[in-house]
Amino acid sequence: MEIRRQDIHNSDIPLVCRACEARHGGVCGVLTAEQLTELNKHSSRHRLDSGAEVIGQGETVVNYSNIMRGVVKLTKVMADGRQQIVGLQFAPDFLGRPFLAESAISAEAATESEICNFPRNVLDRLVKRTPELEHRLHQQALKELDEARDWMLTLGRKSAQEKVASFLYLIATHIDPESVDMSSFDLPLSRADIADFLGLTIETVSRQFTKLRKENVIRIENNRHVTVPDMDRLMRHAGND
Amino acid sequence: MEIRRQDIHNSDIPLVCRACEARHGGVCGVLTAEQLTELNKHSSRHRLDSGAEVIGQGETVVNYSNIMRGVVKLTKVMADGRQQIVGLQFAPDFLGRPFLAESAISAEAATESEICNFPRNVLDRLVKRTPELEHRLHQQALKELDEARDWMLTLGRKSAQEKVASFLYLIATHIDPESVDMSSFDLPLSRADIADFLGLTIETVSRQFTKLRKENVIRIENNRHVTVPDMDRLMRHAGND
DNA sequence: CGCACTGTTGATTCCTATCAAGTATGGTGG
DNA sequence: CCACCATACTTGATAGGAATCAACAGTGCG
Structure with a gap:
């Protein structure tokens, strides 16, 4: 089970990933050097100004992201403009809703931030082949669910x-x-x-x-x-x- | 990939499972006949009166469940008694928080219900060996997360x-x-x-x-x-x- | 300097909570 | 069978907390 991550020696880990603080906290921590290299071919880092939108409610999801630095807010808006933030994500959280093509929420940088994008289809394929990765995403979803329910108590009572x-x-x-x-x-x-x-x-x-x-x-x-x-x-x- | 579920012929599916309406909707749908048989050895069906508690906030999780019939409410209470329902689960939903020993919420039957219990350690072991099963639970968690966030908008705005x-x-x-x-x-x-x-x-x-x-x-x-x-x-x- | 933007403070309104009473239903036991 | 009670729900009167409307202060910027 410990065959993954010989990266104590940083053997074949891509350079950008080696310098990446989110590598162990985010989803990348469960990937092998080869997988990281593969994923890295398609990934790109971006700096976001405060207020910059990562994705809009109802838009088609093309990317998942890792938050490298900063805070991202997840919001829902009603037709008349009323708005509710339904989640806050902090580095090094994973950002995205696996297995859905259309986003039910919008995500935007609450502070000046930095994120690392992966194309949806690349990660989806990787998830299918990598139970460890799905497990990691599952854990993240459960964490967000716990937090959402905590907040429901706050909002309601x-x-x-x-x-x-x-x-x-x-x-x-x-x-x-x-x-x-x-x-x-x-x-x-x-x-x-x-x-x-x-x-x-x-x-x-x-x-x-x-x-x-x-x-x-x-x-x-x-x-x-x-x-x-x-x-x-x-x-x-x-x-x- | 289609080696699982030769159950078109109901070959070796346990009798109780064969008669079970939740088998395809719940988590059991992704299991092979052998796995169902294994799980079935440890599972037990229970009838719940309306109001019956499945698990209490802060208690140790010993069972996961499938809801066979009825509606189960998930609630959180504050120290002073204020209460908030943070989720409703309908048959044939899976009921439980994987990977956590202590429940952060309580679950009780909202209507007269029927559930099928599996011991936590048995299912946890099965999950480790069965990526399909983890995928199914992951999907369920994501569905609940979507619902929770929808409801946050309702509660807040x-x-x-x-x-x-x-x-x-x-x-x-x-x-x-x-x-x-x-x-x-x-x-x-x-x-x-x-x-x-x-x-x-x-x-x-x-x-x-x-x-x-x-x-x-x-x-x-x-x-x-x-x-x-x-x-x-x-x-x-x-x-x- | 003026302007836009963010945040604070004040006056008033309005929605929901609270307190209170009343109705309907079902179960129990004399 | 019916008086009695508990429970669930509704309705009314009043109070209170947050929303709304409005004015103002602090900060950064062209």
């Missing part, structure tokens, strides 16, 4: 205050998984995005930030930088006892 | 009226996939459950039912039986143009 606190807690715990100190971070989303994620309006989000600040649950600098002096206290405000 | 109409539309399209006529059906959930699914109170749900009834979008008999004269009209009330 929490107050505005609890929603905002839940969001801050989510960001604190996801923005930099490497870091030991989660008590200080930059928000990857604008107030408008946060509102769309929480099912609130911008104004309500802003008011709740102010309230949390006045109660010394958080400190805010330059609108985007947040410090949490007591993470447990934030968690209590989020309704997660 | 729709009015009470739209939520109730969305719920009715969901049930109409899921309760009996065989049936051509989706315009008449029994609700599998009580008003309290519907409220927990929609992030509303019982009273609000009741009022919206009354309103939709008075606007002739639906008819209701005996509280549970619903008739929809014009499905497109219901869809418009649900905000799905």
Whole structure:
């Protein structure tokens, strides 16, 4: 079972992949050197400005991606323009909905980001031949499902205050998984995005930030930088006892 | 690739499985006769009264299940008792969260139901050896993820009226996939459950039912039986143009 | 400097929750 | 058989939280 990944010696791993931080966290970690080489022939890295769209709701999926750096938001819009963010993906997550030609959601960079694209048909073929890869994608789907259901509780049953606190807690715990100190971070989303994620309006989000600040649950600098002096206290405000 | 399933002749398929309607729809459809026989040695069918718990939030997962008949609700509860239904599963869905020992949600029968249990370790072992089976579970996870994200839009951005109409539309399209006529059906959930699914109170749900009834979008008999004269009209009330 | 954009704060409205009462149905036991 | 009770649902009155409408502050940019 350990025949894959002799890459301790980086034997035949493509150069770009060798330098890639997402290689072990993303889907690439389960691939052999040959498979990586094959996939690499068709893959391409792209830098995305904040707000750049990776794919639009209803469009045909041509690429899957790995997020190398940054945060990508997944959104759904109603015909009249109402919008809901249904997921946030952080590096080095896989981005895409396997086995479906048409995307039910749109994906766009929430922050300045970098992604690595693979053509859909290439990866789909690779998945068919590589149970390890399907397993990896399955795990990712299950993780996203768990997160989606957690968020359903937040959307359906929490107050505005609890929603905002839940969001801050989510960001604190996801923005930099490497870091030991989660008590200080930059928000990857604008107030408008946060509102769309929480099912609130911008104004309500802003008011709740102010309230949390006045109660010394958080400190805010330059609108985007947040410090949490007591993470447990934030968690209590989020309704997660 | 077509060596599996010589079951056109029902050669060596276990008797219970042969009579099982869920065999093709559930996970069992991808298994060979031998695998079915093996799995069948450890599986057991159970009848569930409405309200019976399959597994509780935080409990250790010992079984996966196939839903043979009925509707199962997946719920999350907060420490103070607030509750949210995060998913509805209909026969012949697979029920369970692969690869996790502890359940993050509870599952209980919404209607009188019947399920077929397999021990977790038996199925986990089978999954490792059977890429087809993992693929099937992967597909199921992705389906649930799509549904969860659809519902997030409903929870976050729709009015009470739209939520109730969305719920009715969901049930109409899921309760009996065989049936051509989706315009008449029994609700599998009580008003309290519907409220927990929609992030509303019982009273609000009741009022919206009354309103939709008075606007002739639906008819209701005996509280549970619903008739929809014009499905497109219901869809418009649900905000799905 | 003026303009666009993002975010905050205030006043008011409106939708849904809450509190409360009432109806309908079914089961139980005297 | 019927009085009694529990449960599920509906309806009404009121309260409260978030949305809406509006004004204003801070920042970056051409």
